[in-house]
Amino acid sequence: xxxxxxxxxxxxxxxxxxxxxxxxxxxxxxxxxxxxxxxxxxxxxxxxxxxxxxxxxxxxxxxxxxxxxxxxxxxxxxxxxxxxxxxxxxxxxxxxxxxxxxxxxxxxxxxxxxxxxxxxxxxxxxxxxxxxxxxxxxxxxxxxxxxxxxxxxxxxxxxxxxxxxxxxxxxxxxxxxxxxxxxxxxxxxxxxxxxxxxxxxxxxxxxxxxxxxxxxxxxxxxxxxxxxxxxxxxxxxxxxxxxxxxxxxxxxxxxxxxxxxxxxxxxxxxxxxxxxxxxxxxxxxxxxxx
Amino acid sequence: xxxxxxxxxxxxxxxxxxxxxxxxxxxxxxxxxxxxxxxxxxxxxxxxxxxxxxxxxxxxxxxxxxxxxxxxxxxxxxxxxxxxxxxxxxxxxxxxxxxxxxxxxxxxxxxxxxxxxxxxxxxxxxxxxxxxxxxxxxxxxxxxxxxxxxxxxxxxxxxxxxxxxxxxxxxxxxxxxxxxxxxxxxxxxxxxxxxxxxxxxxxxxxxxxxxxxxxxxxxxxxxxxxxxxxxxxxxxxxxxxxxxxxxxxxxxxxxxxxxxxxxxxxxxxxxxxxxxxxxxxxxxxxxxxx
Numbered sequence: 399x400x401x402x403x404x405x406x407x408x409x410x411x412x413x414x415x416x417x418x419x420x421x422x423x424x425x426x427x428x429x430x431x432x433x434x435x436x437x438x439x440x441x442x443x444x445x446x447x448x449x450x451x452x453x454x455x456x457x458x459x460x461x462x463x464x465x466x467x468x469x470x471x472x473x474x475x476x477x478x479x480x481x482x483x484x485x486x487x488x489x490x491x492x493x494x495x496x497x498x499x500x501x502x503x504x505x506x507x508x509x510x511x512x513x514x515x516x517x518x519x520x521x522x523x524x525x526x527x528x529x530x531x532x533x534x535x536x537x538x539x540x541x542x543x544x545x546x547x548x549x550x551x552x553x554x555x556x557x558x559x560x561x562x563x564x565x566x567x568x569x570x571x572x573x574x575x576x577x578x579x580x581x582x583x584x585x586x587x588x589x590x591x592x593x594x595x596x597x598x599x600x601x602x603x604x605x606x607x608x609x610x611x612x613x614x615x616x617x618x619x620x621x622x623x624x625x626x627x628x629x630x631x632x633x634x635x636x637x638x639x640x641x642x643x644x645x646x647x648x649x650x651x652x653x654x655x656x657x658x659x660x661x662x663x664x665x666x667x668x669x670x671x672x673x674x675x676x677x678x679x680x681x682x683x684x685x686x687x688x
Numbered sequence: 689x690x691x692x693x694x695x696x697x698x699x700x701x702x703x704x705x706x707x708x709x710x711x712x713x714x715x716x717x718x719x720x721x722x723x724x725x726x727x728x729x730x731x732x733x734x735x736x737x738x739x740x741x742x743x744x745x746x747x748x749x750x751x752x753x754x755x756x757x758x759x760x761x762x763x764x765x766x767x768x769x770x771x772x773x774x775x776x777x778x779x780x781x782x783x784x785x786x787x788x789x790x791x792x793x794x795x796x797x798x799x800x801x802x803x804x805x806x807x808x809x810x811x812x813x814x815x816x817x818x819x820x821x822x823x824x825x826x827x828x829x830x831x832x833x834x835x836x837x838x839x840x841x842x843x844x845x846x847x848x849x850x851x852x853x854x855x856x857x858x859x860x861x862x863x864x865x866x867x868x869x870x871x872x873x874x875x876x877x878x879x880x881x882x883x884x885x886x887x888x889x890x891x892x893x894x895x896x897x898x899x900x901x902x903x904x905x906x907x908x909x910x911x912x913x914x915x916x917x918x919x920x921x922x923x924x925x926x927x928x929x930x931x932x933x934x935x936x937x938x939x940x941x942x943x944x945x946x947x948x949x950x951x952x953x954x955x956x957x958x959x960x961x962x963x964x965x966x967x968x969x970x971x972x973x974x975x976x977x978x
Contacts, residue, residue, distance in 0.1 A: 400768070420792035422758050425715075431762035431797045431805055468712050472721035472805045478690070502710035505805075507721045515721055515762045515795075515805025 417527050417601075418461035418585050419520070426520035428458035434512035439550060441558030442565060444482045447514065448489025449566045454588065455518035456497055456569035457640040461586040463578030464522035466499040466571045472515040474507040486514075489566075497571040520571075524578065528601035531583035531645035535668040537598075537606055538651065539614060540573050540642045541660050543591055547632035548618035555622075564618055570642045576657035577644055584644035590637030593684030595673050598643065606673045608666030608680070634675075635684045707817050707891075708751035708875050709810070716810035718748035724802035729840060731848030732855060734772045737804065738779025739856045744878065745808035746787055746859035747930040751876040753868030754812035756787050756861045762795040762805040776804075779856075787861040810861075814868065821873035821892035821935035825958040828941065829904060830863050830932045831950050833881055837922035838908035845912075854908055860932045866947035867934055874934035880927030880974030885963050888933065896963045898956030898970070924965075925974045 419428035432438070432451050442450075452469050459466045471490055473483065483506070494501040499518070531537075549564035570586070577584060583602050587594050591613065595606045615633045623629035645668050646654060655662050666675075673680045709718035722728070722741050732740075742759050749756045761780055763773065773796070784791040789808070821827075839854035860876070867874060873892050877884050881903065885896045905923045913919035935958050936944060945952050956965075963970045 420758075420760065422790060422792055425758070425809070427758060427760055427792060427807070427809060429760040429762045429793075429805065429807055430795045431764050431799075431803070433764070433797065433799050435799075436797075468710075468715070468717060470710065470717055470719040470807065472719045474721050474723070474803075500712060502712055502717060503719075505720045507723065507726075509721075509723050509725075509803065510801060511799060513721070513764075513799065513803060515719065517717070517719055517760065517805075517807040519715070519717060519809070 418458040421462065421525045424521055424523055426459050426462050426464040426522060426525065427517065428455050429515065429517040430455050431513065431515040438512065439553035439561065441553045441561055443562055444485040445489040446562040446565050448486035449493040451514040451516045452490045452501065452518070453493045453567060453569045454640065455516040456493065456499060456571060457586045457588065459518045459520035460569055460571040460574035461584055461642060462520065462522060463526035463574045463581065463584060464520035465575050466497050466518055466520045468500045468502045469494055469516060469518040470502055470504045472505040472507065474509040474513045476508060476510060478506060478508060493569065497569050522578070526578050526581045526584040528583050528585050528598050531598055531602035531604050531668050533604055533668050533670055535582055535645040536648045536651060536664045537608060537643065537645050537666050537668060538662050538664050539587065539591070540570050540662055542614040542616040543587065543639050543641060544619035544633035545616040546638040547636035548616060548622050550636070551622035567640050569640060570660070573642055573658050573660055577642065577654055580646045580650040580654040581644040582646055584642055587639045587641045587643050588637055590684030591634040591643065592680050593637065593682060594643045595680065596682040598645065599673050605669045605671040606666055607669045608675050610675055612663065612665040614661065614663045637684050708748040711752065711815045714811055714813055716749050716752050716754040716812060716815065717807065718745050719805065719807040720745050721803065721805040728802065729843035729851065731843045731851055733852055734775040735779040736852040736855050738776035739783040741804040741806045742780045742791065742808070743783045743857060743859045744930065745806040746783065746789060746861060747876045747878065749808045749810035750859055750861040750864035751874055751932060752810065752812060753816035753864045753871065753874060754810035755865050756789040756808055756810045758790045758792045759784055759806060759808040760792055760794045762797065764797040764799040764803045766798060766800060768796060768798060783859065787859050812868070816868050816871045816874040818873055818875050818888050818891035821888055821894050821958050823894055823958050823960055825872055825935040826938045826941060826954045827896055827898060827933065827935050827956050827958060828952050828954050829877065829881070830860050830952055832904040832906040833877065833929050833931060834906040834909035834923035834926070836928040837926035838906060838912050840926070841912035857930050859930060860950070863932055863948050863950055867932065867944055870936045870940040870944040871934040872936055874932055877929045877931045877933050878927055881924040881933065882970050883927065883972060883974030884933045885970065886972040888935065889963050895959045895961040896956055897959045898965050900965050902953065902955040904951065904953045927974050
């Protein structure tokens with residue numbers, strides 16, 4: 399059973415789960431576990447790890463259109479080194495402050511592999527689910543895609559300063575709150591744009607027709623991309639960018655943009671069925687978290 | 689740096705943490721990470737693991753005198769086996785139902801060692817901290833101690849059915865809520881009675897004089913204890929029993945008992961300084977989570 403099958407199983411068993419976060423009486427809660435071998439390339443500082451791990455959960459709160467209130471983290475490492483723990487806590491606290499949430503503590507443990515489990519909390523009276531997209535809506539993304547793909551190339555190239563900078567993304571909490579009154583469906587792009595579109599399509603029982611030329615590509619991608627196919631893969635299938643992917647009525651785009659402090663780009667339309675880019679079927683491939 | 693030093697460091701950095709759980713605007717949140725090598729002896733079923741891991745976080749909510757509302761878990765294992773995951777989820781859901789909370793989902797991941805991170809949420813207008821004990825109060829425990837020590841002996845003896853039964857404790861959420869109006873200080877006994885008394889003493893700047901004869905010992909202890917010293921160690925230093933240890937004015941004990949559905953036993957008095965059992969200093973030893 400791969401993780402997606404297991405997550406579907408978990409979602410089926412639990413009516414409150416299955417979206418980016420669970421919502422119980424207006425309280426939003428989401429949890430993630432990250433491991434050194436799969437989530438923190440060699441060169442990732444503990445400050446960046448704290449920022450990114452807590453940020454990933456804050457992004458799930460943002461994807462519900464909810465305001466983030468607090469986060470906790472459980473930290474496990476082969477040894478509890480004081481300076482590493484301090485750096486991790488600084489990163490966790492700073493990313494919470496960046497979205498006006500509070501880091502309120504956690505748990506510590508020793509284990510064979512550096513592992514972090516983060517939980518973020520939020521609140522909303524009207525969560526934006528993945529299931530509300532309507533044919534005729536447009537589909538948009540915040541910010542630019544490919545930032546994490548570029549970071550991974552930077553780490554591979556030994557440019558760990560650049561890798562760390564790119565790895566510390568800004569969770570789109572304010573954007574999610576601002577989009578909530580306008581968006582019909584929303585999720586974050588943690589599995590990559592292609593997979594996110596497929597997940598929204600499945601949840602909303604619709605299709606998408608998007609244009610590659612319209613996709614906003616992060617500047618750093620051009621520093622590492624080989625050819626155009628590579629550039630496209632970096633922006634659409636590597637994922638872990640934690641931007642928001644949402645649908646909204648075309649006439650709501652201007653109002654939404656006015657409420658946002660980051661770019662909102664229309665990349666295509668919600669259609670009857672099928673997920674296509676420039677008229678061709680877009681494969682459901684991306685980052686399967688393992 | 690051992691875990692207690694690290695936790696103190698974390699508590700010092702974060703005003704909202706440092707008790708059994710953090711409290712933010714009436715919302716209680718607590719997180720724990722457990723690992724197969726340190727927390728789940730050979731023979732522990734995944735059902736029991738789900739029950740116990742989520743139960744440990746619910747116990748931290750109970751220790752604040754708060755009502756538990758919801759829990760999530762992040763589950764990581766070398767392979768995502770369907771029947772193991774189902775059993776884990778059943779245990780997680782059942783322990784939540786046992787305390788009228790909701791299990792609302794989680795995260796899945798593969799990693800080298802079976803690892804679970806759980807987060808529980810609760811709510812309270814008046815959390816009971818560790819720091820409110822007054823000289824002249826009495827100190828009490830709920831239920832009986834040594835249950836987990838007996839479970840570990842059962843697992844060691846290959847009696848895994850018994851071990852699993854004993855490992856699935858009932859989180860004292862209803863007891864915590866019932867004690868909250870009476871208790872001046874409270875925590876759970878997850879580090880063992882001896883260490884819990886030292887932690888309450890430090891937080892409240894008081895001492896304790898307790899009587900070993902008064903300590904309620906779980907029936908199963910007598911099936912595994914060697915001599916009286918062993919019996920005492922099983923009940924006071926092994927820990928992980930998840931009972932509540934609390935202080936309250938002596939004249940409040942009867943009222944508290946009436947509100948509880950489990951036994952509440954007075955084991956001693958809050959005094960000026962020093963933690964003593966039968967007049968002798970009680971060593972600050974117990975389970976240091978690693």
